[in-house]
Amino acid sequence: MNSVLLMNGLIGGLVFGAIYALIGAGLNVIMGVLRVVNFAHGEFILIGSFMAYAMLTMLGVNPLYALPVVAVVMYVGGMLAYYVLIPGLARSDDPETSSFLLMFGVSLMIISVLTWIFEADIRPVNFSFNPINVVLFSIPDAYGPNRDGVVLIPTARLVALGINIVIIAAMTWFLYMTLPGKALRGAIMNRDAIQIVGINVHRLSAAAFGLATGLAGITGVVLTLVIPSVDPNGGADLTLFGFIVIVLGGLGHPVGALAAGVLFGIVEQLSNVVLPQAAAQMVGFIVLVAVVMLKPEGLFGKRQSR
Amino acid sequence: MSWTSDPILEVIGLTKRFGGLVAVNAVSLEVGRGTIVGLIGINGAGKTTLMNCINGIYKSDEGGVTLDGKDLTGRTPHEIALAGVGRTFQIPRTFHRLSLIDNLMIPMLRSKQSDDELIARAERGLERVNLYELRANHGEELSGGQEKLLELARVMMLNPALVLLDEPFAGVNPTLCRLMIEQILAMRSEGTSFLLVSHDLTSIYRLSDWIYVLNQGEIIAQGGVEAVRNDPAVVEAYLGG
Numbered sequence: 001m002n003s004v005l006l007m008n009g010l011i012g013g014l015v016f017g018a019i020y021a022l023i024g025a026g027l028n029v030i031m032g033v034l035r036v037v038n039f040a041h042g043e044f045i046l047i048g049s050f051m052a053y054a055m056l057t058m059l060g061v062n063p064l065y066a067l068p069v070v071a072v073v074m075y076v077g078g079m080l081a082y083y084v085l086i087p088g089l090a091r092s093d094d095p096e097t098s099s100f101l102l103m104f105g106v107s108l109m110i111i112s113v114l115t116w117i118f119e120a121d122i123r124p125v126n127f128s129f130n131p132i133n134v135v136l137f138s139i140p141d142a143y144g145p146n147r148d149g150v151v152l153i154p155t156a157r158l159v160a161l162g163i164n165i166v167i168i169a170a171m172t173w174f175l176y177m178t179l180p181g182k183a184l185r186g187a188i189m190n191r192d193a194i195q196i197v198g199i200n201v202h203r204l205s206a207a208a209f210g211l212a213t214g215l216a217g218i219t220g221v222v223l224t225l226v227i228p229s230v231d232p233n234g235g236a237d238l239t240l241f242g243f244i245v246i247v248l249g250g251l252g253h254p255v256g257a258l259a260a261g262v263l264f265g266i267v268e269q270l271s272n273v274v275l276p277q278a279a280a281q282m283v284g285f286i287v288l289v290a291v292v293m294l295k296p297e298g299l300f301g302k303r304q305s306r
Numbered sequence: 307m308s309w310t311s312d313p314i315l316e317v318i319g320l321t322k323r324f325g326g327l328v329a330v331n332a333v334s335l336e337v338g339r340g341t342i343v344g345l346i347g348i349n350g351a352g353k354t355t356l357m358n359c360i361n362g363i364y365k366s367d368e369g370g371v372t373l374d375g376k377d378l379t380g381r382t383p384h385e386i387a388l389a390g391v392g393r394t395f396q397i398p399r400t401f402h403r404l405s406l407i408d409n410l411m412i413p414m415l416r417s418k419q420s421d422d423e424l425i426a427r428a429e430r431g432l433e434r435v436n437l438y439e440l441r442a443n444h445g446e447e448l449s450g451g452q453e454k455l456l457e458l459a460r461v462m463m464l465n466p467a468l469v470l471l472d473e474p475f476a477g478v479n480p481t482l483c484r485l486m487i488e489q490i491l492a493m494r495s496e497g498t499s500f501l502l503v504s505h506d507l508t509s510i511y512r513l514s515d516w517i518y519v520l521n522q523g524e525i526i527a528q529g530g531v532e533a534v535r536n537d538p539a540v541v542e543a544y545l546g547g
């Protein structure tokens with residue numbers, strides 16, 4: 001096995017894994033706090049991507065500058081969407097199934113609106129960094145005597161990885177080190193208990209929904225750096241990756257989702273290097289099936305004993 | 307006819323139906339300021355449903371609830387908690403993957419105090435229920451009895467005027483039970499009032515200033531300990547005809 005290819009696979013795995021981690025974390029926050037199966041999470045990510053695309057093509061705004069704007073707009077929009085969409089679910093006989101259908105409808109609506117505005121074509125995001133690639137390190141004699149190998153990464157992907165690492169670190173800090181973050185985790189653990197200690201669960205849920213849509217927006221912008229194109233029909237795959245990550249990491253376990261996302265990304269990308277492409281696509285899913293069978297609570301979840 | 311001249315809690319004609327089932331039927335009761343009021347009844351009598359109506363988990367169909375004269379009817383659980391009604395559950399509802407300190411800090415989310423002051427308050431709360439040594443442990447590492455003590459300590463953080471205790475002694479070993487009773491009495495001496503649901507009649511008789519007996523959703527008897535203990539309707543309800 002060529003060590004240059006292996007290192008490239010590993011680095012690619014980190015880049016994609018960090019994106020999967022963000023997708024899974026956002027989905028997990030909504031599912032944990034609100035008990036809402038957000039089938040539209042991938043389309044929320046697309047909104048972020050298309051906002052970055054529109055700001056670049058219409059206003060010439062660098063996606064890096066678009067990032068905070070998209071995050072804030074998506075956070076506020078998510079909070080407002082919560083009050084429109086979610087409280088009515090409580091009147092349903094089966095809120096979780098209803099939430100699935102509701103959010104599936106929202107996903108179709110978002111696809112229709114994006115297709116209406118931007119049309120169905122896949123559009124390139126014409127943005128590049130200078131230099132285009134960054135050499136990370138060289139591996140001596142990788143291709144034989146005196147033929148060194150060079151491991152490099154596109155600058156855009158390096159920037160995307162850096163942004164993701166900062167966001168993941170910030171989110172972990174918020175959830176584990178601050179009182180509002182602990183309250184959010186408390187709501188995942190026991191929604192009734194949160195109410196009886198005097199916390200407005202609707203306000204907390206709206207903040208959680210806003211946080212998740214804000215994260216989706218950030219993911220969307222970062223995604224345009226890694227894959228510089230936007231497609232109104234690309235949301236379903238993203239949602240699927242999100243569900244894979246939360247099954248792997250453990251439901252209601254946001255940091256578990258982060259770790260599982262990175263793990264899934266590395267397994268997927270390394271498989272692409274060492275296996276034929278058709279076989280490689282299966283490996284991530286084989287890991288998923290194995291985890292579901294052997295540790296159904298997820299790699300980082302704990303089995304419910306009572 | 308009121309048994310107390312200074313009620314902190316008044317429940318007036320409260321009714322809760324689930325479809326055709328009347329779980330609580332026109333119940334009126336009072337808790338005097340600084341008193342412990344027992345609420346007894348066999349399984350299915352409607353005790354927990356009544357508590358759930360008082361603290362807003364269920365919306366009552368008829369009747370109302372006031373705390374210190376303020377109407378709580380129709381308000382949400384968090385509003386009722388902030389108004390001064392604390393609540394514990396038969397199966398404790400703690401945050402099992404947060405440390406004990408964090409469990410006690412969550413109720414103080416809106417507090418303007420510094421983190422150091424909040425931590426000090428939480429530590430004092432844990433000391434009161436002998437859980438200080440376990441302060442860094444997670445809720446899931448506690449025994450069932452310790453979890454009930456943690457829940458009581460968490461209730462104290464909001465300085466409630468009234469606490470609804472649902473089966474606080476069920477499944478708790480005698481040592482922790484004594485500690486629980488000590489804390490309840492200490493809180494009462496500090497001015498807190500209690501509505502206490504328990505199957506443990508010994509504790510109810512020992513602690514209560516006044517007792518209501520609920521049967522099939524209706525109050526069938528009330529009075530002081532001796533009066534209730536000897537009431538034929540109570541004996542009939544508990545032991546059957």
